Amino acid sequence: MKIALVQDGLMCRAGGEQVALCFHKAFPDAPVYTQCYQPDLTFPEFRDCDIHTTWLQNIAKTDEMMKRLFFPLGVWAMESHDLTAYDVILMSGTHCAKYVKVRPDALVISYSFTPFRLAWDPESYAQYANAGPLKRMVFDAVLSRLRKVDFDFGQRPDFYVGMTTETAERLRKTYKPLAPIDIINPPVNVANFYVSDQPKDYFLVVSRLEYYKKVDLVIDAFNELGYPLVIVGKGLQADEIKARAKSNVKFLSGLSAQQLADVYAGCRAFIFPQHEDYGITPLEANAAGRPVIAYKAGGVLATQIPVNHNPAQATALYFNNQTVADLIDAVKRYERIEKEFDPAFIRSHAEGFDEAIFIDRIRQFVKAKADEHAKKTSVTAG
Structure with a gap:
């Protein structure tokens, strides 16, 4: 053959x-x-x-x-x-x-x-x-x-x-x-990522900077929240998307594999706002033991375990509408149960992919x- x-x-x-x-x-x-x-x-x-x-x-x-x-x-x-x-x-x-x-x-x-x-x-x-x-x-x-x-x-x-x-x-x-x-x-190459016992205070997006990825939605929400947000990526709409961000939003690109693993391991949660065909990045976040705050559509429905009544057996928290208000509400809901997520369980889930x-x-x-x-x-x- x-x-x-x-x-x-x-x-x-x-x-x-x-x-x-x-x-x-x-x-x-x-x-x-x-x-x-x-x-x-x-x-x-x-x-x-x-x-x-x-x-x-x-x-x-x-x-x-x-x-x-x-x-x-x-x-x-x-x-x-x-x-x-x-x-x-x-x-x-x-x-x-x-x-x-x-x-x-x-x-x-x-x-x-x-x-x-x-x-x-x-x-x-x-x-x-x-x-x-x-x-x-x-x-x-x-x-x-x-x-x-x-x-x-x-x-x-x-x-x-x-x-x-x-x-x-x-x-x-x-x-x-x-x-x-x-x-x-x-x-997802699980071996490229690791679980940290000391995540930092920022939320994370890893994405191409194009409008269908809805990175602008995340920026608008975090402009209002004022929380630290790290965005890794570049793309056709990079200049326009960066221009709308306030000082609490940091942009990175060109990271090595180790630098990317560090960024994943250090985040409070990974934000995934788009309706993606599949989405490798939520699984990469899972491989680092981090939960995902995701728009409830597309590939995440096949790769994530949503919070129902037990965050310790979940990998993601969903929001239903691609609006600033819904995303802010999801972040607030996440804060209330953040410590109940189990990084070891989340990592184990990623290993299945x-x-x-x-x-x-x-x-x-x-x-x-x-x-x-x-x-x-x-x-x-x-």
Whole structure:
């Protein structure tokens, strides 16, 4: 079985890149094909991989620039990857991995985080949501074409793998695959984090600074509360988001793995305000023994244990509406039960999502589908 791995891009340290790194650990001899790769911007372990980039590498030097150039340059760039020599293609991402050239008889498996957000959920982008009538008309014309292209290439995978039942249903509705969609929860590298017996006085957000992540909501709430807040991340809306913060809010970026672990271990609680497809960061907070204050929607419903009557057997406290008032209320509720959470229990919960479990499951899934595919191909050839 000759296998190739495909990832949208390797330009930052986020959940998608963690999944791609686990694919490499599952199949260490397989080459990795991607749009662009900047070693200093992503996980250092990728330096040991056999990575193949596109000509877009010469233009896009940051994750933000790569995203801006995606349509049509990113599409054309990924189409230049010729993977017809491979029997199995294991891809991960949301948008451009599916554009690589493959053999008609190759087995294609897509670990898809969600349908391409820009094409199918443009309202989640500030540039679209805030566009005037004329600009919206141009956006709609481009997005109509993009949806058609994305759907057509979305037929390439023989199997989709989803992160949660919610994201699997989105994939089902968008691409209408014939095969059932299996669910394998994304991993957290628990070994990268530790539990501190002396957390500090700040609350924490780790996120890209983009409006659909709702970091601005957290800033507005903590501007009113006046509590110390640390925000780790960067992104397309960084300048606007930073401009609204008061002096109690501190921004960090470019942290080493050890520095990030320290920041997680020291927080009072982790704030997660967005409706995320999955969300690795709440599990990273759990790996550091820290509880999560989360908006009650999306991936956290699959990864967290909410406070009911016993905080000692919980990992998260939810709030129901993405409003400043609801978040402030959740922080106040958390303060009343803060000392009842059990860091050891929270850490143990995160271990159930460890990357070793993910690697084993993805390896078994690919092997089983490859064996089935080989038998089917053999019967057809015969």
